[in-house]
Amino acid sequence: MRKSMRMVLLKERHQHLDDIIDEMNERRYLSPSERDELSILKVRRLKLKDNMRDLESDSRGVSMLPPKFELK
Helix, strand or coil: CCHHHHHHHHHHHHHHHHHHHHHHHHCCCCCHHHHHHHHHHHHHHHHHHHHHHHHHHHHHCCCCCCCCCCCC
Protein backbone atom coordinates (compact mmCIF):
# COMPACT_ATOMS: atom_id res chain seq x y z
CA MET A 1 0.00 0.00 0.00
CA ARG A 2 1.34 3.43 -0.87
CA LYS A 3 2.30 5.64 2.05
CA SER A 4 -0.16 8.37 1.07
CA MET A 5 -3.05 5.88 0.95
CA ARG A 6 -1.96 4.43 4.28
CA MET A 7 -1.85 7.92 5.80
CA VAL A 8 -5.38 8.66 4.57
CA LEU A 9 -6.62 5.39 6.05
CA LEU A 10 -4.91 6.06 9.38
CA LYS A 11 -6.39 9.58 9.53
CA GLU A 12 -9.87 8.27 8.78
CA ARG A 13 -9.61 5.63 11.50
CA HIS A 14 -8.23 8.19 13.94
CA GLN A 15 -11.10 10.59 13.20
CA HIS A 16 -13.66 7.82 13.61
CA LEU A 17 -12.25 6.91 17.02
CA ASP A 18 -12.09 10.57 17.93
CA ASP A 19 -15.79 10.95 17.15
CA ILE A 20 -16.72 7.92 19.24
CA ILE A 21 -14.57 9.10 22.15
CA ASP A 22 -16.10 12.59 22.00
CA GLU A 23 -19.59 11.12 22.03
CA MET A 24 -18.78 8.92 25.01
CA ASN A 25 -17.18 11.82 26.89
CA GLU A 26 -20.38 13.84 26.48
CA ARG A 27 -22.46 11.25 28.31
CA ARG A 28 -23.41 12.01 31.87
CA TYR A 29 -22.76 8.49 33.03
CA LEU A 30 -20.63 5.60 31.80
CA SER A 31 -20.95 2.11 33.17
CA PRO A 32 -17.73 0.39 34.26
CA SER A 33 -17.64 -1.58 31.01
CA GLU A 34 -18.16 1.62 29.01
CA ARG A 35 -15.31 3.29 30.90
CA ASP A 36 -13.12 0.30 30.06
CA GLU A 37 -14.14 0.55 26.41
CA LEU A 38 -13.38 4.27 26.42
CA SER A 39 -9.89 3.60 27.77
CA ILE A 40 -9.28 0.98 25.09
CA LEU A 41 -10.47 3.36 22.37
CA LYS A 42 -8.17 6.10 23.65
CA VAL A 43 -5.19 3.74 23.52
CA ARG A 44 -6.09 2.70 19.97
CA ARG A 45 -6.37 6.36 18.98
CA LEU A 46 -2.93 7.08 20.42
CA LYS A 47 -1.45 4.11 18.56
CA LEU A 48 -2.94 5.39 15.32
CA LYS A 49 -1.45 8.81 16.02
CA ASP A 50 1.94 7.19 16.62
CA ASN A 51 1.61 5.25 13.37
CA MET A 52 0.80 8.46 11.48
CA ARG A 53 3.81 10.20 13.02
CA ASP A 54 6.08 7.27 12.17
CA LEU A 55 4.83 7.11 8.60
CA GLU A 56 5.33 10.85 8.21
CA SER A 57 8.85 10.59 9.63
CA ASP A 58 9.68 7.70 7.30
CA SER A 59 8.55 9.70 4.29
CA ARG A 60 10.84 12.57 5.32
CA GLY A 61 13.72 10.28 6.19
CA VAL A 62 13.78 11.59 9.75
CA SER A 63 14.60 9.22 12.58
CA MET A 64 12.57 9.54 15.76
CA LEU A 65 15.32 7.84 17.75
CA PRO A 66 17.76 10.03 19.66
CA PRO A 67 21.36 10.01 18.46
CA LYS A 68 23.64 7.56 20.21
CA PHE A 69 26.10 9.08 22.61
CA GLU A 70 29.54 7.64 23.09
CA LEU A 71 30.82 7.13 26.60
CA LYS A 72 34.36 8.24 27.32
